[in-house]
């Protein structure tokens with residue numbers, strides 16, 4: 001038996017969660033039986049979609065939380081896995097996982113850091129890629145606006161737009177984030193949405209309007225973007241993080257929907273699994289862009305499982321630039 005720690009939700013939050021809603025619990029894990037493996041997690045991902053699950057039964061109380069993770073197989077009695085294999089799975093938020101192999105994928109990161117498979121080369125990257133190119137039907141040279149642009153999905157989306165020669169506007173919640181977007185990622189215009197009027201600042205940043213608004217935020221951002229949309233513009237609805245801490249994930253009122261009529265705007269929600277079939281093309285493009293320097297990434301890393309709740313909460317207070325990760329081993 002080995003002692004390990006895992007993160008439990010112990011009380012359902014109303015509004016922004018606090019660390020008191022979580023507990024770090026010690027448990028004993030045995031050696032693998034026939035057909036089982038023991039995984040030592042090395043990195044865990046936190047994602048905004050975990051928040052709505054805290055308020056409904058999708059995340060049970062007093063049980064280890066679900067989250068993306070990568071780790072190493074430290075003991076195997078399973079024919080498909082061997083000791084030393086790098087693996088990826090969705091049963092994170094714990095140090096050790098005893099598994100029958102269900103939902104565990106062997107990871108071969110090649111000469112790139114394995115953590116990239118938790119963001120640019122993983123679900124967040126595919127979300128940006130499919131959301132922009134498929135749902136958003138992005139064309140070369142269009143005008144693109146991305147909210148939460150300095151986050152994991154947003155920072156990939158703005159760079160894909162740049163690669164496609166688009167005039168690209170990003171919004172973020174601090175000047176440090178805006179500086180990164182403008183000076184290092186090469187955006188044409190940036191908006192710190194916490195300063196001044198978002199509607200006015202977006203109007204100035206988009207003198208020729210917006211063809212694609214990639215919405216990560218909802219509420220006030222969507223309200224400000226709609227009047228700026230060009231005829232036949234598209235709004236892929238990726239997420240609405242501004243709403244996730246309210247009951248029923250209700251956003252602030254969007255009052256400008258009438259702009260959709262004469263401009264014939266399409267607004268469409270999507271979920272990343274819709275793009276699973278494009279994963280091979282996605283990986284080929286993304287690895288190429290990373291290697292030729294056109295796709296940059298940043299990671300905000302908190303150390304140790306004790307900091308996992310803090311990392312999750314930090315997504316809603318804007319603590320991260322790029323992908324928020326928790327480092328374990």
Ligand SMILES: NC(=O)c1ccc[n+]([C@@H]2O[C@H](COP(=O)([O-])OP(=O)(O)OC[C@H]3O[C@@H](n4cnc5c(N)ncnc54)[C@H](OP(=O)(O)O)[C@@H]3O)[C@@H](O)[C@H]2O)c1
Pocket residue numbers: 047048049123124127148149150151152153154171172173174177216217237238239240241242243270271272273314315316317318319320321322323324
């Ligand atoms: N549809 C899908 O399949 C799919 C898949 C993955 C993610 N998503 C969505 O994509 C969005 C981004 O996810 P991510 O993993 O890349 O997270 P992220 O952007 O790395 O982190 C969240 C960021 O959102 C910003 N934010 C938080 N509260 C906000 C508010 N009230 N108003 C404006 N900005 C706020 C913060 O940055 P600032 O400092 O800029 O405020 C924070 O850093 C989320 O809405 C998520 O649900 C959707």
